Amino acid sequence: MDNYYMFLCGVMWCRFGQQEAGKELLRAATSMDPDMRALARAMWANGALRLRKFERRAPTSPGTMLGGNRCG
Secondary structure: OOHHHHHHHHHHHHHHOOHHHHHHHHHHOOOOOHHHHHHHHHHHHHHHHHHHHHHHHOOOOHHHHOOOOOOO
16 A cells, blocks of 8 residues: 555545545554654545535435425
8 A cells, every 4th residue: 555545535535425445544554654654644534524514415315405385
């Protein structure tokens, strides 16, 4: 595992919320390499914050997804 791969996993996790990339970041967070650990932890935390913000904005019911206009 190298820093470039970890950076790409971080991009996939932060930008798209790809679960496998997040798992790779968590695995690298326990690396013996201090730079790898720092990169993995920072990118995982950044992606987690982004996903939480996205979940708060996401509609919670079909009625809100349709702008309040329900079919039928």
